[in-house]
Amino acid sequence: MAKEPQKTFEQNMEAMSKLTPAQMQAQIKELDKICVCGKCPTYVGTGEKKLTFCAIGKSAVIKKDKGCLCPTCPVQKNLALRWDRYCLKGSGMQQSVMK
Numbered sequence: 001m002a003k004e005p006q007k008t009f010e011q012n013m014e015a016m017s018k019l020t021p022a023q024m025q026a027q028i029k030e031l032d033k034i035c036v037c038g039k040c041p042t043y044v045g046t047g048e049k050k051l052t053f054c055a056i057g058k059s060a061v062i063k064k065d066k067g068c069l070c071p072t073c074p075v076q077k078n079l080a081l082r083w084d085r086y087c088l089k090g091s092g093m094q095q096s097v098m099k
């Protein structure tokens, strides 16, 4: 059977935008389990507790860039994200409209 072509980030967001707020929360909770921010030098020691900045947007706490592990994260691949440093630069959605 032919493999379904990988969806673009924009198509994934379109699908996510149809979720109810409760479904969205549940989805983000699932992504939190996979997110590798917790091991990132930019994250460690900042006191930040949130994760999955590619979905929720910038951290209010993280200010200093010490590198980014997002390119190694399965969420990046699963959602076809194309950016990095979401904690500093904003969510995938936000970065997709920035030039």
Ligand code: SF4
Binding pocket: 031, 034, 035, 036, 037, 051, 052, 053, 054, 055, 069, 070, 071, 073, 074, 075, 076, 081, 086, 087
């Ligand atoms: S892509 Fe980055 S921000 Fe998003 S879940 Fe993975 S490590 Fe966290």
Ligand code: SF4
Binding pocket: 036, 037, 038, 040, 041, 042, 043, 053, 054, 067, 068, 069, 070, 084, 085, 086, 087, 088
């Ligand atoms: S978004 Fe990237 S830079 Fe920020 S904490 Fe996560 S892995 Fe590190």
